[in-house]
Amino acid sequence: MKVKIILGTAREGRKSERVAGYLVKKAEEPGWEAEMIDVRATLSLHAPLENNARDGEVQG
Numbered sequence: 001m002k003v004k005i006i007l008g009t010a011r012e013g014r015k016s017e018r019v020a021g022y023l024v025k026k027a028e029e030p031g032w033e034a035e036m037i038d039v040r041a042t043l044s045l046h047a048p049l050e051n052n053a054r055d056g057e058v059q060g
Contacts (some may be wrong), residue, residue: 001032001033002032002033002034002035003022003027003032003033003034003035004034004035004036004037005020005023005034005035005037006026006036006037006039007020007038007039007040008034008035008039009039009040010039010043011039015039020036020038021036024036042043
């Protein structure tokens with residue numbers, strides 16, 4: 001069985017990273033294939049928005 005655990009916050013000081021790691025470990029115990037997907041890694045691939053961008057306007 002394959003399981004994907006999504007870590008859905010990129011905030012500094014997030015507590016969910018520890019919980020997600022625990023879930024990956026527990027999912028692997030019975031032989032499941034577990035993967036953690038971290039939105040922080042995805043967000044770091046994109047350039048930050050300009051400070052002068054208007055609300056709702058995406059630059060990049």
